[in-house]
Amino acid sequence: MSPKKNLDQNINQDKLSKKAYSLFDFTKKEKPFLIVICVLISIAGIITPYTYAAMWFGFGLAAYSAIANDSIQTIGTFIASNQHKKWYWLWLFMGLIFVATVTYSWITYGGDVSYERLTTKGLEKAPESFVFLQLAAPIVLLIMTRMRMPVSTTFLLLNVFTYQAGTILSVMEKSLSGYFLAFFIAIIVWFALEKLVKNYLKGKPAPYWIYFQWITSGTLWAVWIMQDAANIAVFLPRQLDVWEFVAYAGFVFLGLGFLFYMKGDKIQGIVNEKSNVTDVRAATIVDLVYAIILFYFKLYNSVPMSTTWVFIGLLGGRELAIALGKEMGDSKDRKKWVRRALKLAKNDAVKAMIGLLVSLVLAVIINEGVRNEILDYFR
Incomplete structure (x- = not known):
């Protein structure tokens, strides 16, 4: 040899x-x-045949796992830039916004807490029975969250319930367009603002910035709920009665408290490793741009989308713009920062793609309608 x-x-x-x-x-x-x-996993296996119990068990897992994973998108920068604040004040602020937002949807749309995201063809029917893999999907999401993987909860939780492959393709199309739109908007915004931000971010932030950041973070959180509440509610009836709504809102409210107590848990590191996100002024700009993009897609149509893909596109474009905007005498230094930015963007995209592939495999295994559509396509 x-x-x-x-x-x-x-x-x-x-x-x-x-x-x-x-x-x-x-x-x-x-x-x-x-x-x-x-x-x-053992409980999921035992409880699967009992539809009503399985419904609430799956909801509980989905509620915590979805918000824990997606917390990096909405409250990640909020947590990172408010580490000196008591966790329970942060929890009450975000928790009450959640309750107000879902209450508005519940009243306005006749018991629907998803802002009609679950009226999309292929998702409009509430599950009448469950299979083990549908209850296992949020457990898989918990594991991926623990491994700091920014997985799309929309793909992983909704795909296992849809009975039409066309619905999955519509969600993928909207999500990927959101990724690229966020990526290029972030490059334009931060490249244009880099010199101004770099000069202005010097020194201690003025006191009024904290109010701007709380307002933009609260707005972002509300818009995110309008998009992603469907990921949690997919286990439940499409119209909730009063007690079902109280259980839904109360459980998520308490779960948020635990998440804030844990300071975002493991996946918070994805936010903390990015440039300057602990600065309240930088965090405010991130949240503002993200909220505008999500609100645009909310108005675009009622098809669910992966907010995770939008968020990683936003952070990836931002990192690249910061790297390109650095003033350095040596071009090798600039290339080093550009390589770092591209590596961070690639790592986040690869992890999110793994979640997409897992969700597609589960959807094909679980749903006969999806399998038949795929087989018909290749015949």
């Missing part, structure tokens, strides 16, 4: 050893979490 082949073989063995050690290290550090996952 040639020296080059020996070297390549050794490199491959080192890579495999590192991956094996990383997996072993994860299971060792996350032993309590993995025990909880095993318990949840």
Whole structure:
């Protein structure tokens, strides 16, 4: 065997050893979490035949897992830039906005808390029975969230309930267009503002900035709920009565409290690793641009979309604009920052794509209608 082949073989063995050690290290550090996952899987297996109990069990898992994963989009910068504040004040602010937003939808749309996102063809029917994999989908989302993967909860939770492949394609089309729109808008906005922001962000923020940030974060959170409440409500009847609504809103409200107490948990690192997001002024700009984009897509049509894809597109474009706008004497330094920005954008997109692939596999396995449409297409 040639020296080059020996070297390549050794490199491959080192890579495999590192991956094996990383997996072993994860299971060792996350032993309590993995025990909880095993318990949840066991309960899901037992409870699946009992429709009403399975409905509320699935909702509870979906509510926490969806908000925990998507928290990086809406309250991630809010948490990052308000670390000095007491967690319960942050919780009450965001929690009451959630209650007000879903209450408006419930009253306006006759018991529908999803702002009519679940009236889309293929999702308009509430589940009359459940299969194990539908209850397992939010458990998979919990695991991916723990691994800091920005997975699309829209894909992972809605795709397992739709009975039409066309609905999945419509959601994918809208979500991917949102990603690219957010990416290019972020480049334009932050490249245009880079010099102004860089000069203005020096020193301690003026006191009034905290009010701007809370207003924009609250607005973003409300608009996000209008888009993604469907991901949680998909387990439930399409029109909730009073007690079902109280259970829905109350559970999510308490779950938000736990999330704020944990300061966003593991996935918060995706926000914290980006440039300047702990600065209240930078966080305000991120939230404002994101809220405008989401509101545009809300008005565009009622088809659900992945807000995760919009968010990672926004952060990716922002990082690239910041890198391109840096004033450096050495072009190698600029290239280094551009490579870093592209690497961050690629890593987030790859992780989100893994979630999409998982959701597509689950949708094909679970839903006969989706399987038949795909088979008919290839015949």
